[in-house]
Amino acid sequence: MPGQSALILGATGAVGQYLLKEILSSSHFTRVGEFGRRVTPADQLESVPGKQKLEQKTLDFEKLNQAGLKDGKWDVIFVTLGTTRAIAGSAANFEKIDREYVVNAVKEAKSNDPNHSQRIVYLSSTGANSSSPFLYPKSKGLTELALAGLGYKDTIVFRPALLRGRPGERFGETLIGYVTGALSHVSSNVEIQVPLLAKSIRNAGILGSAALPVAAEAQKAGRDGASFTLLNNKGTMALGNVEVNE
Numbered sequence: 001m002p003g004q005s006a007l008i009l010g011a012t013g014a015v016g017q018y019l020l021k022e023i024l025s026s027s028h029f030t031r032v033g034e035f036g037r038r039v040t041p042a043d044q045l046e047s048v049p050g051k052q053k054l055e056q057k058t059l060d061f062e063k064l065n066q067a068g069l070k071d072g073k074w075d076v077i078f079v080t081l082g083t084t085r086a087i088a089g090s091a092a093n094f095e096k097i098d099r100e101y102v103v104n105a106v107k108e109a110k111s112n113d114p115n116h117s118q119r120i121v122y123l124s125s126t127g128a129n130s131s132s133p134f135l136y137p138k139s140k141g142l143t144e145l146a147l148a149g150l151g152y153k154d155t156i157v158f159r160p161a162l163l164r165g166r167p168g169e170r171f172g173e174t175l176i177g178y179v180t181g182a183l184s185h186v187s188s189n190v191e192i193q194v195p196l197l198a199k200s201i202r203n204a205g206i207l208g209s210a211a212l213p214v215a216a217e218a219q220k221a222g223r224d225g226a227s228f229t230l231l232n233n234k235g236t237m238a239l240g241n242v243e244v245n246e
Contacts, residue, residue: 005031006205007074009105010081012038014163015123018198019080024050028206028246033072035059035105036081061101069109076205077109079122079147084136091135098139103146110150119154120147121205123197126159126233149226156204157221161233162191192233192240200240204231213242 006029011020020040023029025048032053034040039056059067081102088094102122111118122144130141148155204212209229212218217235222228231239 003030004028004075004206005033005072006076006078007033007035007069007072007109008078008080009035009102010079010123011036012040013080013082015194015198015201016080018195019078019201021045021048022198022202023078023205024048024053026050026202026206026246028244029053029076031055031072033057033074035067035069037061059105061097061105064104064108067105067108069105070111072109073111073113073116074109074118075116076119076121077106077152078201078205079106079120080201081105082123094135095139099143099146102143103150106147106152107150110152117153119156119205119208120150120152121156121201122147122158123201124157124159126161128157128159144228145222145224145226148222148228149224154208154210155228156209157228157230158197158201158204158236159230159232160192160197160236163194163197164191165193165195190233192237196237196240198240200231200236203239203242203244206244206246212239215239215242 006023008016008020010016011034020034023032034054034056036059039058045051079102083094083097085091085094088097106120124140124144127137128140128144129137130145132138144157215238216231219230220227221230
């Protein structure tokens, strides 16, 4: 269904930067919203095709009822918003940003029109598990379930492995990357290049769960009536290499 609208939450992050450009460049999406605590500076989008489709708005995640997220009547909501405990400063702040802000924003973006078919595409993380004793994977797992329980027509979740090629990749990450790069020749479950991940997320937003190719190895996941379509690293890489008719 060409001519759809797309909302991106978290477009200034490592993956979101690439995803925004992929979506703007796609002829499938005719209207694109970038909403977040901050938005992409205009000079970073000067050479990006489709930039004229972009609507930007800064959000106060503590006052989402004033953000007008419903007004956009978005068809596909892409979520690459997230943080780490180190950046957040505490476990409580991490959970607020990584889960509460995400779920509340997507809930606010849900249309009041019962005939409006909307899709969520959420970037989670490998190892996400709502029952984990560890903060990060537990938060991701709980976020997945919460999003799946919001009543959207279609919810797709990505759990990629180690992200490579991120802007500002740290020295330690580069060293680890040498190891995972070597391992990637024998396994497709250890790392993924960020530009490829962004293409895969865009493709999922266009296709939806029902039209994902077999190579994506999509699975059904969730519990307690909150089900979603799950893509792990191998399937994510395969989907990123698929040419989608727009």
